[in-house]
Amino acid sequence: MIVCYELSGWDNNSHMTGSCEKIFPELIDIPKCEVCGYRTDYRYHNPNFKLRRKAFDYSSTYDNITIVSNAFKKFCEENQYDNLEFIPLAKAPGFFQFYIKGNIIxxxxxxxENLCSxxxxxxxxxxxxxxxxKISEPLKDGFYQSDLWFASGNEKSPxxxxxxxxxxxxKEKKFKGTGGARSIEK
Ligand SMILES: [Zn+2]
Structure with missing residues (x-):
């Protein structure tokens, strides 16, 4: 029985906040830890973000921030998935920074490695x-997120x-970039 799918966006060749090791120095207001130096908010929006590859409806930056198209946003609104946030990209009209609110799995x-106290x-x-x-049946229609943030440094996200x-x-909508979904079976 397939209980859910994990989505991972195709690479859009862009950075929202910086590299794994270093946050862009101009982002002076980004929440980050004073001790380890890594960002502590994966939803942070950089108003000067440049989307380098605009071929996808659903894609991911190197620092694991999801970017979606207007068509994808419309699809979510039509289906009344109401726990999603879409932040318009000033420098890439028709695209949005996307994140999921609540629905934590x-x-x-x-x-x-290396817990920062x-x-x-x-x-x-x-x-x-x-x-x-903790899961006994397929998840109900909608979007969810993991409680843990995965990968390393500034690239960690749910x-x-x-x-x-x-x-x-x-799948029916044939969105570009969602093809990397991986089924999870129980
Ligand atoms: Zn820290």
Whole structure:
């Protein structure tokens, strides 16, 4: 039984906040930890963000921020997925920074490295896995996110998850960039 799908956007060749190791120096207001130096808010919006590849409806920056097209936003509104945020990109009209609010699913990590006692985040979180013990049936139509942030440094963000029904609807729309969805079975 497929309980959900993990979505991962195709690479749009862009950075929202900087590299894995270094935040853009001009982003003076970005929430970050004083001790480890990594950002502590994956939803932060850089008003000067430049989207270098605009071929996709759903894509991801190198620092794991999801960018969607207007068509994708419209699809979500038509389906009344109301826990989603779309921030217009001033420098890329018709595209939006996208994140999921609430609907948190418990994950476990294969490995976690270098816990920062100041911000409570690990430097690296490797091998995301949904905690299937807590799930007994396919998720209901909609968007979900993992409780843990995966990957390293400033590139950590939650995993984006959709229900099987949502996956079928997305597939029907033939959106560009959602093809990397991975089914999770129980
Ligand atoms: Zn820290």
């Amino acid at each position: 418990e994950y476990t990590a294969h490995r976690q 100041a911000c409570g985040l690990y430097e690296s979180v490797i091998g995301p896995g949904i905690d299937l013990e 995993v984006e998850i959709i229900a099987p029904e949502t996956f079928m609807k997305l």
